[in-house]
Amino acid sequence: MIRLLLLFSVLTIWGISNAQSERNDCYDLATKALKSLPNLYETGQLDSLHAVLNNWERSCGKREITRRLRTLLLLEADDFIEIDFDFTHYNSLLGYLEDEKFKLLMDSVHEDPRELYLNFFQEPDLLFAYTNFTTRLAASIAQNKGIDLMIPSCKTSIMLLQVYAGYFDPFFQSIKNAQCNSQLSRYYSSQVQSIEKKAKVDAAIITGLWLPYGNVAVLGNHPSLGFLFGWGKRKMVYDFVIEFRFGKPRETYEVFHNGSVVSTNHYLGGYAGFDLGYELKNRKNSKWYLLAGVATDGFDSIKADPDQDVKTKSTFVLNLNGGIGWRTYSRDGSYFGIEARHNFINYKNTGGTNLDGNAVSLRLLFGLLKNDKRERELSHLKNIIP
């Protein structure tokens, strides 16, 4: 057992030291490559340049920094094929943009940005010198090919040159242009869509009025209080709702309880179910919804009294309802809403007062429809591509 433990320890230490030495090798290799690549390009030693790049990628994996130079070399040789530009490449391009924008921002607002960069990047000076080299290279490729980088373009190759040469504004215009059918624009719009379609959490406090009509009007109008909890996705909202109705009935009514007909003036109503809303119209911050719901609806007509050995008498029916609603949203996702619904109930009160009839319910909602993760991801993307 001790031998086994010793063997395991030796293997673990060997594994850790191997991983450590791989990291060190990678760091040394990257440092050397960052120093040598600009020189190799400027002296026209393209074979050696490719060998260094290959070696770097083999040891450390593909990174934004190597992809950038490879892309520029392909663009220079007119060998760039749009279809080869995959989503990983798109993500690394966003990473590059984020770093560049971070550097631009910090250069303008930080008292000593250099010290900050030391905490963000390994060897920032080497990295910035390399970026200067790729920026110059992108600008010279555009110049040699007679491309005006100030003009927005729908071609991925030109958009890439714009980013790498630091012409961000025309690039932002192009990538956000829905008319552009370039690979880059497609990746961007699919990323925005995938964030936007994330569900939002819907939660609200509900208060309102319950207005029965027909024979059931004998139960009277009642104020209601409850809450809803659910989610919203695209044009739909889905909510679980619990609502209580309070107050005395309009007049005394009869129910059949424990084998006899009993007169009562007790009432405590409830609604528990699932509501759906479909967004009909969206105008600025307010939205109109078509509503539908299915729930268990009921009321207590006799209150339990353990001393008298009286048990609660409750009546439940299926409530199918539909109506229309309006919500106005503030920027932080909180909202105020109004709903009007027609509820099909027809309580069965066998042996008691006829409680046939339906009800109209009016609701006021104070709630929140938001997903902080979604907002954060959108805001982060907007920081990179404003």
Next chain:
Amino acid sequence: MRPILILCVLLLFQSCSWLGSKGVILQRPLQKPYKVAVIIVQDEVFESSESISESDFFTKILAEELSKKNIFRYTILNRKYSLQSFDHFQASLLGIELMDQYDAYLVCIPKRKGLNYRIELRLYQSNPTAQLISVRHNSSLGNSYWFYQPPEGTLMDATRGAVDLLDSKIKKALR
């Protein structure tokens, strides 16, 4: 039925944004600050935590949010103050020190509590030294998290919440 109702309402309120954000205008009407020094004051937990250094990450997010809002021109000073030694006296001394270069200074105090953050921003006038506005945003109460969020996410939300509130308080105080 009543206890269930009360419990449900409390659970619902637990994640309402207005519970997590608080702001006070201490001087009105406010003179729009034009050049503001931004100072980050850290507590020990914040300083000693791992990764890219939360303090540097916070600097990045704060700069992005302040620039996005474009509230005032600012410079992030490269100084480290410890929360333990930073009191009103220290804040007043800063005002005297900075009054030649900046007409106001913003003291930013990020605090980590588990996976959540509380960001406090205090805006001071430098000559004469006086606190103008104080805002804070707490991600555990001010954001609706129904699922696990990484600390980078909650730090971003807390910073954005605090800067949003600072922006609205400044606009209100200028009216």
